[in-house]
Amino acid sequence: MGVEVRVVGLTKSFGRQPVWSNVTLTLPAGEISVLLGPSGTGKSVFLKTLVGLLKPDRGQIWIDGKNLPKLNERALYKTRRLFGVLFQDGALFGSMNIYDNVAFPLREHTRRTEAEIRRVVTEKLDMVGLVGAERKLPGEISGGMRKRAGLARALVLDPEIILFDEPDSGLDPVRTAYLNQLIIDLNQQTGATFLIVTHDINTARTVPDNIGLIYHGQLAMFGPREMLLSSTEPVVRQFLNAQRVGPIGMAEEKDADELKAEADAGVSLPPLPPIPLQLQPSDGRPRAAERPAGQWCAENGVTPPEGSFREEVPV
């Protein structure tokens, strides 16, 4: 049913180069969270730190009553079994066919028989819509199929937490839309806790229950989707609406002169666009973590931008 991940005061640097500091957030059990941020702000480093591949300088990561950075190798190995990770390129073994790639974690980490492995691999390939592609090598299938194969492999040990590192990178808008639907459907079916790193604003606006934004070495904001999409905090507003006007410039941060010039020229931020409806599972049954549209805004006395939560009118 998914487990909560509680991050407290997490700080990471490489030598003298700080990546981010004092990151505190909770990924609620069974919910989908998205992590955004300009390139190079350390989103991938954050995922690798969560799963124990990198050690933080300071801070805690609480999962199932255990603080990951303090675990010894053996205990860490056990806790890592809670995670499934979809790496950017799917991270498939090029010389193995799709079936063997997906079966790999089962053969490495369990004592299941080949008959049991076949059942699980077929089930997961079916979940991601790849039945029939078992004998293909990763080089013989499209980028979107490789992502889905990577996802099937991330699912085989029935993880409680699934981390997605830019699942939509390199995909066209149609494939991205399919993948987003698949993510919603998988969350409904598995109930696992999802964290997605993405650059795709449409994904960030329509898929998650929660959004976080890393900027300038800090977690600028983390909270419910409606909270960030209605936020007028300049960095959050600029990033989530993909606008040029605001504190973020070409080189991560605009300098003070540029900002002053914008202010002097009377350049003002465009109004907030409507908050879209969240993507629904394709079978029409709600996800356990789903909340009614507009609930957060209503409970917090926030008036959503004009036109929010309307069904899209077909073109």
Ligand SMILES: Nc1ncnc2c1ncn2[C@@H]1O[C@H](COP(=O)(O)OP(=O)(O)OP(=O)(O)O)[C@@H](O)[C@H]1O
């Ligand atoms: N193992 C490492 N050793 C030293 N520096 C590293 C290491 N891994 C990442 N970095 C540095 O940490 C910073 C953050 O990298 P990361 O890949 O996490 O950024 P990102 O936000 O995921 O970027 P993008 O959105 O472009 O994928 C970069 O400056 C990178 O060079």
